Amino acid sequence: MLRKTLLPLLLLAPLAQAVAAERATLMSVYAQVVEHNSDMAAARENYLARREAVPLARARLLPQVxxxxxxxxxxxxxxxxxxxxxxxxxxxxxxxxFDLSRWFDYKAAQSENEQAELDFSAFQQQLILDTASSYFDTLLAEDNLATAKAELRAFDRQLQQTRLSYDAGLSDQNDMLSAQASFDRASANLIDSQRRSEDAYQALMRLAGQAQPALAGIRHSLPVQAPVPERAEAWVEQAMAQNLRLRASQAAVSQAGQTLRSSKADHLPxxxxxxxxxxxxxxxxxxxxxxxxxxxxxxxxxxxxxxxxPLFSGGGTSARVRQATHELARTEHGRTSLEREVLEGSRNAFRAVVSDVEQVRARRQSIISSQGSLRATEAGYEVGSRNIVDILDAQRDLYNAVRDYNVSRYAYIVDSLRLKQLAGSLSPEDLRELAGYLKLDYEPERDFLPSDLRG
Structure with a gap:
């Protein structure tokens, strides 16, 4: 049932675009990917070509006039x-x-048609995940760039204060050199962050087929919750029953089995x-x-x-039977391997989401702790119990905590979608649900931190 409803949803997704006036949104980018992505176009044509196997095989059972x-x-x-x-x-x-060979060819074509549909649906699910991954990778790159800019400003202020103190004879050359080194590292981080941001936009442009304006960001109020159901085995069972790649491999086994029957039937009158x-x-x-x-x-x-x-065909019929037997064995081994992959992947994805939930909470608390540590270190510096190196380390810890927090919250989003993909339930509705938490006036330099944590 999922397979029958998934294709129309995906094919009609461009009709449900949500395009912002000046910013790209998750759904507008996805609509462009569906419409312009060349891999998507190739997959669609491959699906349309493969589904003609049924009418071709049926034609051999019908009258020829x-x-x-x-x-x-x-x-x-x-x-x-x-x-x-x-x-x-x-x-x-x-x-x-009476021609059993043609009849089994027809049954094999039906399995091929089912496999083609499932392969196309699996590709569409992968495209959903790729779109979300690229979109949120770009947002992460923007947030990291904003963090790098804030870090550079902080170290620049500290460098200027240290210079004033040095000129006034209140600090030594070691403090001056430490502040300069931290500023230089922050400058290098900013250059690297700018490159990563540009690379992320390039990857998004390649996926969508056209350049993208600034993106609508995700609100920090996005719920970060454990997957439902909260049992790994429940997700494993769903994946083993509904994973599209696994179902396609089962259809491939069925096709190979029918092809073997067709080859054996070549011996019959x-x-x-x-x-x-x-x-x-x-x-x-x-x-x-x-x-x-x-x-x-x-x-x-x-x-x-x-x-x-048929009495003798030079050994061709027997060779086709042996070939079909090996092909059936190959597809069965492939299905077994894929079952193990899906089993492992669904469990790992479940654990990843559970870990992401805890990490987001822990990383958020780490920012709070780092902010408190920085304030305490600055206060200690004022009374002479701390030195400039302690302040620089505290500032560096704070901005590293901010980076880790943003990495974990975006990882939670993508890992949640990946878990649904493995379970065979990922659809554009999941993107629409995420789009409800987009902030159209998102400014990375202002919003890279939750509003209640901004200093």
Whole structure:
């Protein structure tokens, strides 16, 4: 049921765009990916091509009707030269009555059609995850760039204060050099963050097929909750039953099994109904031995049941059976390997989301603790119990905590989507739900921290 409803949702997703006036949103980017991504276009054409396997196989079970027409001169040169002109029409119908090989080919084509649909759906799910990953990677890069800018400003202020203290004789050269080194490291971090931000936008442009404006950011109020159900085995069971790649591999096994049956059926007799009707010049219809003995038009009709029993085909039939047997074994081994992969992946993804939930909370608390530590260190410096190196270390710890917090909250979003993908339930609705927490006026330099934690 999931497979039947998933395709229309994904194919109609561009109709549900939510495009901001000046900022790109998650749904607007996804709509562009569906419309412009070349891999998506190739996957769609591959799916449309593969689903023609069923009508092609069905056609071999249905009547084959053909009309032949001839017109021309017939010349005979025996005792004397004779030449006549005429025309001939033949209508033939062939209908397989019993051909197990063709029937199993038809069943194999049905399995191929199911596999193609599941493969396409799995690709679409991967595209949803790729879109979200690229979008939030870009937001993370922007937040990290904003953090680097704030860090550089903080170290710049500290450097200026240290210079003033040094000029006034209140600090030594070691303090001056330490402050300068921290400022230089922050400058290098800013350059690296700028490059990473530009790279992230380039990756998003490649995915969506066009350049993107600034992105709407995600609110810090996004709920960070454990996955429901909260049991890993429940997600494993759902993944083993609904994972699209796994279901596609099962369809591949079914197709290989039907192909093997078709190959074995090549040893069996086949029965065919042949119906024919011909009308035309008698000399064109008969052999040249009777040329000129009859004149005028002639009508012939026939109904025959033809039986064909393969006796020897040079070993080709047996070779096809062996080939199909190995192919079936290959697909079964592939399915077993994929089952293990899905089993491991779903458990790992569940643990990742649970860990992300705890990390977001811990990282947020780490920011609070780092802010308190920095204030205490600055107060200690004022009374002479702390030195400039302690302040620089406290500032560095604070901004590292901010980076870790943003990494964990974006990892939570992507890991949650990955868990749903493994369980076979990921759909555009998950993106729409996330889009509800977007902040269209998100400014990274202001919003890279929750409002209640801004200094």
């Amino acid at each position: 053909a009309l032949d027409a001839e017109a021309g001169d017939v010349r005979s040169d025996r005792r004397q030269v004779e030449q006549r002109s005429g025309s001939l029409y033949r209508l033939s119908l062939d209908q397989p009555l 086949t029965f065919n109904l042949a119906v024919g009707y011909a009308e035309g010049d008698s000399d064109l219809m008969d052999s040249s031995a009777h040329f000129g003995q009859r004149s005028g038009n002639q009508r012939d009709s026939s109904v025959m049941v033809q039986m064909k029993l």
